[in-house]
Amino acid sequence: EPEVTQTxxxxxxxxxxxxxxxxVPISNHLYFYWYRQILGQKVEFLVSFYNNEISEKxxxxxxxxxxxRPDGSNFTLKIRSTKLEDSAMYFCxxxxxxxxxxxxxxxxxxxxxxx
Amino acid sequence: xxxxEQSPQNLTAQEGEFITINxxxxxxxxxxxxxxxxxxxGIVSLFMLSSGKKKHGRLIATINIQEKxxxxxxxxxHPRDSAVYICAVARGSRLTFGExxxxxxxx
Numbered sequence: 001e002p003e004v005t006q007t008x009x010x011x012x013x014x015x016x017x018x019x020x021x022x023x024v025p026i027s028n029h030l031y032f033y034w035y036r037q038i039l040g041q042k043v044e045f046l047v048s049f050y051n052n053e054i055s056e057k058x059x060x061x062x063x064x065x066x067x068x069r070p071d072g073s074n075f076t077l078k079i080r081s082t083k084l085e086d087s088a089m090y091f092c093x094x095x096x097x098x099x100x101x102x103x104x105x106x107x108x109x110x111x112x113x114x115x
Numbered sequence: 116x117x118x119x120e121q122s123p124q125n126l127t128a129q130e131g132e133f134i135t136i137n138x139x140x141x142x143x144x145x146x147x148x149x150x151x152x153x154x155x156x157g158i159v160s161l162f163m164l165s166s167g168k169k170k171h172g173r174l175i176a177t178i179n180i181q182e183k184x185x186x187x188x189x190x191x192x193h194p195r196d197s198a199v200y201i202c203a204v205a206r207g208s209r210l211t212f213g214e215x216x217x218x219x220x221x222x
Contacts, residue, residue, distance in 0.1 A: 035210075037156075043212040045210060048208035
């Protein structure tokens with residue numbers, strides 16, 4: 001069964017450092033997403049990406065965050081200057097040949113710890 | 116008020132019991148998803164519904180669009196069903212998640 005692959009599975013970084021979280025979505029999917037889950041809280045939407053541009057973003061996704069699809073397979077989330085409150089599990093997802101809701105598949109997540 | 120409310124928050128059952136988890140939402144949606152999250156954190160999609168009912172093995176999901184309500188049922192529950200079950204609604208290109216229901220099935 002096709003998978004969404006995320007690397008690394010766990011990253012520890014110093015406050016103020018830049019981090020890049022990487023994802024390889026399912027190859028024929030057209031919509032790509034980042035979500036995050038702070039420990040003990042519900043999953044929150046960050047951003048959706050379609051046709052090489054951001055289609056929607058939440059109020060969490062401020063200027064510190066950016067996304068990129070640098071080639072035909074990778075999808076990255078960059079946090080420019082990490083804060084303690086950025087510590088969370090970050091999930092990449094992809095969906096859709098038929099539309100954004102179809103075939104939603106999540107990666108196994110990257111646990112980001114900011115110290 | 117949360118856009119997506121789930122009940123109960125926690126549920127403990129004995130193996131073999133029939134389980135129901137409920138989800139209510141307050142906004143217009145294009146679809147509703149039921150997801151499962153295991154202790155390691157990974158999220159697995161169980162169902163996507165826009166109307167009616169779907170069944171997969173021992174899992175059944177229903178949705179009533181007029182009442183803005185969905186239910187997830189597990190028949191003949193098993194300890195391996197222990198996980199967090201999450202309802203999420205699709206609006207535009209985003210999913211809005213509920214808080215989840217922690218299910219524990221004891222042998």
